[in-house]
Structure formats: C-alpha cells, structure tokens
Amino acid sequence: MRLRLLSDLNAERAARRAAILVTDVASGEQRFVREAEIGSDPLAEDLQESLRRGKSGLVERDGGQFFLTVQTPPVxxxxxxxxxxxxxxxxxxxxxxxxxxxxxxxxxxxxxxxxxxxxxxxxxxxxxxxxxxxxxxxxxxxxxxxxxxxxxxxxxxxxxxxxxxxxxxxxxxxxxxxxxxxxxxxxxxxxxxxxxxxxxxxxxxxxxxxxxxxxxxxxxxxxxxxxxxx
Incomplete structure (x- = not known):
C-alpha cells in the first residue's frame, strides 16, 4: 500500500468516517474511496453493499476482480x-x-x-x-x-x-x-x-x-x- 493511501485511511479513521480501499487483483492498482465519494465510483453498487454490511471481500465486475477493504468506525x-x-x-x-x-x-x-x-x-x-x-x-x-x-x-x-x-x-x-x-x-x-x-x-x-x-x-x-x- 502506498504511503499516501495509508495516510488517507488513517485520516478517515481518526475522523470517524468510513472509507474503502479498492485493489485491482490483476494489476495490483489501488484507489481510495471515501464514503461521500462512493456514488460516483465505477463500483458504486458493490461499494455501497460492502459498506452496508461492513465487510471486506472480493467482487467481480466487468471481467475483473477487485478486493474491497472496508473501514468503518465502531458504532x-x-x-x-x-x-x-x-x-x-x-x-x-x-x-x-x-x-x-x-x-x-x-x-x-x-x-x-x-x-x-x-x-x-x-x-x-x-x-x-x-x-x-x-x-x-x-x-x-x-x-x-x-x-x-x-x-x-x-x-x-x-x-x-x-x-x-x-x-x-x-x-x-x-x-x-x-x-x-x-x-x-x-x-x-x-x-x-x-x-x-x-x-x-x-x-x-x-x-x-x-x-x-x-x-x-x-x-x-x-x-x-x-x-x-x-
């Protein structure tokens, strides 16, 4: 994980805001998605469902596989x-x-x-x-x-x-x-x-x-x- 992504995750955790780290399994490329930005993401439906359940996991979309690392504040x-x-x-x-x-x-x-x-x-x-x-x-x-x-x-x-x-x-x-x-x-x-x-x-x-x-x-x-x- 790039240092910038880790820093962003830590900042959201400290502020008690949810976020998801999306990892393309094939390429290893990663992107950081804040809760407020989920609606505009290409994987919006999958991100929303993962956030609702509060669970990380693998999803498949358009022939690709993505691992969603979900971070939510303690309720x-x-x-x-x-x-x-x-x-x-x-x-x-x-x-x-x-x-x-x-x-x-x-x-x-x-x-x-x-x-x-x-x-x-x-x-x-x-x-x-x-x-x-x-x-x-x-x-x-x-x-x-x-x-x-x-x-x-x-x-x-x-x-x-x-x-x-x-x-x-x-x-x-x-x-x-x-x-x-x-x-x-x-x-x-x-x-x-x-x-x-x-x-x-x-x-x-x-x-x-x-x-x-x-x-x-x-x-x-x-x-x-x-x-x-x-």
Missing part, C-alpha cells in the same frame, strides 16, 4: 439513563460489537458496580455530549423518563447526523415531549427522527425484552441507513 450507542433497561442492554450491545456509553447525572444509579466494563459518566448530557461527539455512526437512546435529563440529550441528537434516536415512554409521554421540543425550535421533520415508543414492537414487557427490542431497532436503522446512503 457507538450513547445511553441516557443508568436504568434497568440499560443494565440489560449494555452486555447485549457488547455482543453485537457496539460501543456503549452510559450517561446519567444521578450518582446513585451511574456507578461502575452496576455497569461493569462500560464507560459510565455521572454527568448531565448537555455537559458531556459535546466532548463525546455525535456522528453518523452514533445511536442515542434516552431512557430516564425525566425530561430534565432526556430532553437535552434528544436536542443534541436532533442537531446531529446520528443514525438513530430513540426515547422511552408511552405515546402520550411522547406527545408532551414533542410539544416541549417543538417549543425549542425543532420542526416536525426533525421530531419525526425520534423512535418513540422506543424499540421494535415485539410485545416486550421486561427490561431485558425492551433492551432486545431497542437493539433490534438500532441494528435495523443502521443497515437501512447504509442502504439509503447508497
């Missing part, structure tokens, strides 16, 4: 609320190779003992989210049921390009949430990004079942988002 799940659902969700997410961070200013809940091996920030969301950064490979999940905690996090998520926003609560709770966020200046289109009630409708009742439904919805949104960007 992050920022969970607002150190609650029982979060305790069930964190280890499940780890099994899906998702990076989880728990944020909750309530120090009685946000403890390492309740969330082993997971970063736990006992801070207000609006104080720590700017430092964490919310990008296209981030999901934001609001679970506290407390507007003082959830709303600032949802506001930050709505101002970002994150691929998923979900919030716990009944339809009536969400109607009140929408009214508050509308009063803060968010449009109907903005608020339509929020998945509420959160999670796929699987009839979940226990914290663990709700966690399953939330993670399923996150994965579905991630894969659909990559198809839409194709």
């Amino acid at each position: 992050r799940v920022v969970v607002i609320g150190a609650v029982h659902i979060s305790q069930a969700l964190a280890p499940m997410a780890k099994g899906l190779d998702l990076d989880v961070t728990i944020i909750d200013p309530r120090t009685a809940f946000a403890t390492p003992e309740r969330f082993p091996d997971v970063p736990v920030l006992a801070e207000w969301p609006d104080a720590v989210l700017p430092g964490i950064g919310i990008d296209r490979y981030t999901a934001v999940v609001a679970l506290t049921h407390d507007p003082k905690i959830d709303d600032p996090a949802l506001s930050a998520a709505l101002r970002s390009e994150c691929f998923y926003i979900g919030a716990l609560g009944s339809r009536k709770t969400h109607e009140r949430r929408v009214q508050r966020l509308s009063a803060s200046g968010f449009s109907e289109a903005d608020l339509a990004r929020i998945h509420a009630p959160i999670g796929l409708d699987i009839g979940a009742v226990s914290p663990a079942e709700i966690a399953v439904s939330v993670l399923a919805e996150i994965v579905a949104s991630l894969r659909k988002e990559r198809r839409r960007s194709a």
Whole structure:
C-alpha cells in the first residue's frame, strides 16, 4: 500500500468516517474511496453493499476482480439513563460489537458496580455530549423518563447526523415531549427522527425484552441507513 493511501485511511479513521480501499487483483492498482465519494465510483453498487454490511471481500465486475477493504468506525450507542433497561442492554450491545456509553447525572444509579466494563459518566448530557461527539455512526437512546435529563440529550441528537434516536415512554409521554421540543425550535421533520415508543414492537414487557427490542431497532436503522446512503 502506498504511503499516501495509508495516510488517507488513517485520516478517515481518526475522523470517524468510513472509507474503502479498492485493489485491482490483476494489476495490483489501488484507489481510495471515501464514503461521500462512493456514488460516483465505477463500483458504486458493490461499494455501497460492502459498506452496508461492513465487510471486506472480493467482487467481480466487468471481467475483473477487485478486493474491497472496508473501514468503518465502531458504532457507538450513547445511553441516557443508568436504568434497568440499560443494565440489560449494555452486555447485549457488547455482543453485537457496539460501543456503549452510559450517561446519567444521578450518582446513585451511574456507578461502575452496576455497569461493569462500560464507560459510565455521572454527568448531565448537555455537559458531556459535546466532548463525546455525535456522528453518523452514533445511536442515542434516552431512557430516564425525566425530561430534565432526556430532553437535552434528544436536542443534541436532533442537531446531529446520528443514525438513530430513540426515547422511552408511552405515546402520550411522547406527545408532551414533542410539544416541549417543538417549543425549542425543532420542526416536525426533525421530531419525526425520534423512535418513540422506543424499540421494535415485539410485545416486550421486561427490561431485558425492551433492551432486545431497542437493539433490534438500532441494528435495523443502521443497515437501512447504509442502504439509503447508497
């Protein structure tokens, strides 16, 4: 690999942007394709599918063979609320190779003992989210049921390009949430990004079942988002 290509890959990795290195198997020639440039590439369809799956591999096109080296940022799940659902969700997410961070200013809940091996920030969301950064490979999940905690996090998520926003609560709770966020200046289109009630409708009742439904919805949104960007 040429030094320039390696440098470009490292730069995209540091910026948490996806990219693909295309290698012509016959000639050994290589080119670097950023995610934003995929649509104009001759192998656009193959690149889009490889990026959606997040998998490197060999493809054949027009009589040639090309190896696609896919580089995608680790998908992050920022969970607002150190609650029982979060305790069930964190280890499940780890099994899906998702990076989880728990944020909750309530120090009685946000403890390492309740969330082993997971970063736990006992801070207000609006104080720590700017430092964490919310990008296209981030999901934001609001679970506290407390507007003082959830709303600032949802506001930050709505101002970002994150691929998923979900919030716990009944339809009536969400109607009140929408009214508050509308009063803060968010449009109907903005608020339509929020998945509420959160999670796929699987009839979940226990914290663990709700966690399953939330993670399923996150994965579905991630894969659909990559198809839409194709």
